[in-house]
Amino acid sequence: NAGVTQTPKFQVLKTGQSMTLQCAQDMNHEYMSWYRQDPGMGLRLIHYSVGAGITDQGEVPNGYNVSRSTTEDFPLRLLSAAPSQTSVYFCASTLDLAHLPLFGPGTRLTVT
Amino acid sequence: SQQGEEDPQALSIQEGENATMNCSYKTSINNLQWYRQNSGRGLVHLILIRSNEREKHSGRLRVTLDTSKKSSSLLITASRAADTASYFCASINTGANSKLTFGKGITLSVRP
Numbered sequence: 001n002a003g004v005t006q007t008p009k010f011q012v013l014k015t016g017q018s019m020t021l022q023c024a025q026d027m028n029h030e031y032m033s034w035y036r037q038d039p040g041m042g043l044r045l046i047h048y049s050v051g052a053g054i055t056d057q058g059e060v061p062n063g064y065n066v067s068r069s070t071t072e073d074f075p076l077r078l079l080s081a082a083p084s085q086t087s088v089y090f091c092a093s094t095l096d097l098a099h100l101p102l103f104g105p106g107t108r109l110t111v112t
Numbered sequence: 113s114q115q116g117e118e119d120p121q122a123l124s125i126q127e128g129e130n131a132t133m134n135c136s137y138k139t140s141i142n143n144l145q146w147y148r149q150n151s152g153r154g155l156v157h158l159i160l161i162r163s164n165e166r167e168k169h170s171g172r173l174r175v176t177l178d179t180s181k182k183s184s185s186l187l188i189t190a191s192r193a194a195d196t197a198s199y200f201c202a203s204i205n206t207g208a209n210s211k212l213t214f215g216k217g218i219t220l221s222v223r224p
Contacts, residue, residue, distance in 0.1 A: 033212065042200055042216035043155075058211060090155065092212070097142060097204045101212060103155045 002026050006091050006104035013081040013111045021076040021107050023091030031094045032074040033101070036060065036087040043090065049074055081111045117215050118201055124221040131188040133218045135201030136181075142204045144177055146186045149198045149217075158186075158199075163206075193224045 007022045023032065033048035035058075045058025049068040063085060065077040074093075078085060088108050094101035119134045137144065146158045161168045161177045161184065168175045174187040188195055202214040 035214070040216065043202075043214040045211055045213055048211060056209065059213070097210050097212065100145060100157045100160050105154050 004091055004093050004102050004104040006089075006107050008107060009105065010108050011110070013078070013109065015081060015083060015111060017081050018077065018079050019081065021078075021089055021091075021109070023074045023076065023093075023104060024072050025093040025102070026072060027093065027095070027102070028071060029093035029095050029102075030071065031096055031101070032068070033058070033092050034064070034066065034074070034076045035090045035092065036085075037090060037106075038087050046076065046089075078109075081109075083111045085109065086111045118199070118218045120218060121216070122219045122221075124223065125191055127191060127193055127222055127224050129191055131191050131195070131220055131222070133186045133188075133199055133220070135184045135186070135215055137184075137201075137203045138182065140206045141179075142206055142210065144175075144184050144201060144203045145212075146173075146175060146184075147200045147202060147214075149200065151197070155200070188220075191220075191222045193222050196220060196222050 004025045030051045034046040035043040037043045044060045046064050047066040049055045052068050052071050055066050088106050090106050091104040092101040117136050143162045145160045147155045149155050159170050159175050161175050172189045177184045198217045198219050200214050200217045204212050
């Protein structure tokens with residue numbers, strides 16, 4: 001198993017650009033989620049999915065879109081990047097919420 | 113708003129001392145988890161305690177859960193310089209829209 005993979009590891013965007021952060025897992029986990037981590041703020045939930053075709057908003061969903069067309073993939077889209085979206089983004093997956101989630105290595109995004 | 117709030121925000125102790133970190137949460141939970149994050153690195157899960165458990169041990173870690181007070185504590189005994197890291201509590205709320213949400217974290221410094 002590759003676990004939870006995230007690409008890219010680093011990205012620099014200009015304000016207004018769009019991009020997709022990729023997250024994939026090969027463990028047949030139903031539950032996947034995206035977090036952003038900012039200094040002094042811990043991790044905040046952006047969007048999550050309890051299975052293919054189902055997504056829901058977390059604490060800080062504005063400016064981000066997600067889709068879950070397959071169990072394996074859960075991409076996070078930034079439609080029009082803003083400097084406030086400069087952050088480290090973590091994807092996580094778990095079989096269900098009774099189990100500990102596995103986190104990906106993170107994507108460090110800078111928006112200038 | 114974030115589900116978990118850790119206390120203190122920063123803790124500095126001498127090697128060999130015990131470190132106690134507290135976490136309070138707002139809603140009913142299925143389980144509560146503690147994570148560790150070294151500077152610039154990803155999250156590592158330490159321990160999970162379920163809502164029907166009161167205390168759990170893992171090596172030098174001891175976690176307690178008081179659901180009546182909606183609080184948990186993480187005790188690291190005989191601390192080492194290598195325990196220097198940020199520690200986060202995260203909880204999964206009960207109900208239809210269960211989510212894993214994190215506190216802001218505690219920065220622990222262990223002086224050699």
